[in-house]
Amino acid sequence: MRTPKGVKLTEKGAKFVEIAQNIIAEYKKIEALSSTNKTVSISFIYLSYILEALLKFQEQGFLLSDMLRRTEPFETINDVVCQKVRLGIMPVYQADLNGFAEEIKQYNLQYRMLFESVQIYAIVSKTHSLAFKKSISISETLEYPLTYYTAVLEKSVLRNIYDSKRSLKVLNRDELFLVLKNNKHFSLLTLTSNSKNPEFCYIPIRDNEFKMNICAIFLSDTTLAKQEIELIEFLKNTVHFI
Numbered sequence: 001m002r003t004p005k006g007v008k009l010t011e012k013g014a015k016f017v018e019i020a021q022n023i024i025a026e027y028k029k030i031e032a033l034s035s036t037n038k039t040v041s042i043s044f045i046y047l048s049y050i051l052e053a054l055l056k057f058q059e060q061g062f063l064l065s066d067m068l069r070r071t072e073p074f075e076t077i078n079d080v081v082c083q084k085v086r087l088g089i090m091p092v093y094q095a096d097l098n099g100f101a102e103e104i105k106q107y108n109l110q111y112r113m114l115f116e117s118v119q120i121y122a123i124v125s126k127t128h129s130l131a132f133k134k135s136i137s138i139s140e141t142l143e144y145p146l147t148y149y150t151a152v153l154e155k156s157v158l159r160n161i162y163d164s165k166r167s168l169k170v171l172n173r174d175e176l177f178l179v180l181k182n183n184k185h186f187s188l189l190t191l192t193s194n195s196k197n198p199e200f201c202y203i204p205i206r207d208n209e210f211k212m213n214i215c216a217i218f219l220s221d222t223t224l225a226k227q228e229i230e231l232i233e234f235l236k237n238t239v240h241f242i
Contacts, residue, residue: 024092038110040231043079045072045150047214048173049192053238057231072151081107081215087228088217089114091150091190095157095209097134108220114232118241121202124186131201138207147185149176156211191242 043049077090092100094117104111120143122132130141138161145166152162161167166184170176179185180200190212191196191202216232218224224232 002191013211032204040087040225041230042060042087042089043076043083043085043152045076045091047089047150048216049093049190050089050235052118052194053235054231055063056238057234059138059152073153075103077107077217080109080219084217086218086222086225087231090215090217092153092213092215093156093158093209094211094213096153096155097213099155099157100215101155102205104217105220109217110220111215112232113213114216114235115239115241117208117211117213118190120205120210120212121191122189122200122205122240123180123189123200124201125180125182128201130186130203133203135204138205141186145176145183145185147176147179147183147187149173160195193242194241 042054072088073090076090079085101111122130122136126132128144130136130144142161145168146161146164147168147170148162149170149172151169152158156162168179170179176187177197177200180187187212188205189202196202
C-alpha cells in the first residue's frame with residue numbers, strides 16, 4: 001500500500017513476508033543439513049580415545065572444523081551455548097546424570113548418550129597397597145590422595161573427592177603416570193583396549209554411581225546434520241571399553 005511516506009505493508013502483506021522469511025529459513029536449514037561439505041565442530045573434555053576416534057573419522061574423508069579443542073566442563077557447555085561449536089562431548093558420572101540433564105535444560109541444551117554405564121577403574125602403581133585387588137569400593141580409596149587431569153562437573157556429587165586438600169590435578173596423562181609411579185596416589189579412569197599401561201594395576205570400582213556416561217550435547221532447537229549423526233555413530237562403533 002502506497003502512502004505519502006512511501007510503501008507500507010498491509011496486514012496481509014506483512015503476513016506474506018513473514019511466511020516467506022520462514023520458508024527461506026527452513027530451506028537454508030535443509031540446505032545446510034544436506035551439504036556434503038559441512039564440517040563438524042566439536043568441543044570436548046580431554047579424552048584420548050575420543051581424539052583418536054575423531055582423527056580416524058577425519059582419515060576416512062570426513063571434515064572436522066578447526067574448532068576441536070580440549071576444555072573444562074563449563075567451557076564445553078559455553079562453547080555450545082554460544083554456538084562456537086555444534087557439538088560438545090562430556091563424561092558424566094552416573095551419580096551426576098540426573099542433575100546434569102536438569103542443568104543443561106537451563107541453557108536450552110539436550111544430550112544424546114554415546115556410551116552408557118562404562119566401567120571405571122582405580123589405577124595405582126604396582127607397589128601401592130591396593131595393587132592386585134580384584135575389585136574395590138570407592139570408600140577403600142579415600143585414605144589415599146587422588147590425582148586426575150579430567151575435571152568433573154561443577155555441581156558433581158563427587159566434588160568432595162576431587163576437591164580434597166590431598167588431591168592433585170595434573171595437565172595430562174604423562175604427568176598423571178609420573179605422580180602414580182612415585183607416590184601413593186590413585187586415579188580414576190575408563191579403559192579401552194589401547195589405553196592400558198602394563199606398568200600399573202587397574203582395579204574395577206564396584207560402585208554403580210561411579211559408572212561413567214559419555215554424552216554429546218547440542219542446542220535443543222538444533223537438528224543434527226547428516227555428518228554429525230554419522231560422527232556419533234562412528235564414535236559408538238570405534239571406541240571399545242574394557
